[in-house]
Amino acid sequence: MSRLVDAYDLVIFDLDGVVYLIDRPIPGAAEAVERLRADGTAVAYATNNASRRAAEVADLLTGMGVPARPDEVLTSAGASATLLARELPAGAPVLVVGADALRDEVRDAGLTPVETFEDKPAAVVQGYGADVGWRILAEAALWVRAGARWVATNTDRTLPSPRGPLPGNGSLVAVLRTALNRDPDVVVGKPQPALFTTAASQSGAKRPLTVGDRLDTDIEGAVTAGMDSLLVLTGVSGPADLLAAPPERRPTYVAADVSGLFEEPVPLEPATERGGWRLTGDGALDGAGEPVDAGEKPVDLSKKEIEEIENELEKK
Structure with a gap:
């Protein structure tokens, strides 16, 4: 066969x-x-998912018994930082909406991650982060409206979970899209x-x-x-x-x-x-x-397993 x-x-x-x-x-x-x-x-x-760097993803996979090397992992966070580094001068300020992984990728690309309108960012890069809230979204809206380039790592509306789909970066991008009445300048990921x-x-x-x-x-x-x-x-x-x-x-x-x-x-x-x-x-x-x-889903976690996952996420 x-x-x-x-x-x-x-x-x-x-x-x-x-x-x-x-x-x-x-x-x-x-x-x-x-x-x-x-x-x-x-x-x-x-x-x-822009909330982990390639090395972190490889470590996570290896810990699960899935063999992986950092050079085998491609993330939308790394790709977005690379794109911005090609377009902006070295050290340019970039307002980061997302997790620490995205901020670290921007820094390693030779740019300066910032968090406020007063920092006069040359661009706004937006990726998924569990702690993304109104304040940073407001800063991003202000500067995109002022003319900064808006780069989204991806526009996945949801993230899969044992309990069903949860809001993804696309849902957070939709907040700015609604406030600004426009789309991102670039969407990097799939x-x-x-x-x-x-x-x-x-x-x-x-x-x-x-x-x-x-x-x-x-x-x-x-x-x-x-x-x-x-x-x-x-x-x-x-x-x-x-x-x-x-x-x-x-x-x-x-x-x-x-x-x-x-x-x-x-x-x-x-x-x-x-x-x-x-x-x-x-x-x-x-x-x-x-x-x-x-389309029957072969994954069926118990209530106890779901609670364990939620507890692990709360610790991070």
Whole structure:
């Protein structure tokens, strides 16, 4: 039996909703990565989450039993800082809306992270941060309105979690979009193709495959980059989203989880019905079929496990 992965020389994994949920590995993810490495298939990780640096992400993954090196990790925070460093003079002040990781990336790129309107920032960079609040958003709105360049690391509306989708950076960007009545000047992360093309370039891959859980970022980004993609149903997008997806958001393949990499490939054809399920006029799913076709989530954490995750986040 031929395996899906056998046609590719690099697998680019999204993280949230594919490899882990918050700080817990998704069952089978570590085993899949180890299997790829044993087969000699290159691996990379591309994430829109700007709250951790590449080395931190690699440490987190390794701690979960998912082998990773910092040079295999591409983050929207690092890509945004690199972009700004190319556009601005060395030492230029940049107002950072986001986590410490984004601030550190800006500093390491040779720029000066600042926090107030009075610092006269040359640009505003906005990424996800659990502590982002009204005050820093207000400072950003003031300076963008005054003419500063506005760069968003990504516009993911939600983040996957064991309890369901939570507000992501896209929701925070929407606050400024509403206040300013305009869009960011640049959105760096997925669905823009830069993270994917950089990963392929760094590994010298000729046949990369992207694995993601979101049609609007991971899959659309892969399509834009001219890459094949695998949608896994362990995160945000479900079957109703899949059936209703326009061509630019349709994956090459779909699977319940990353174990689908080692199964016989079945290309996904555009349809309004799949595996006994159909999309109704109001966007709901109707019918009966296999769990993967219905988008049944294989991750099911107990209430106690969810509480443990919440307690860990509160300590950070």
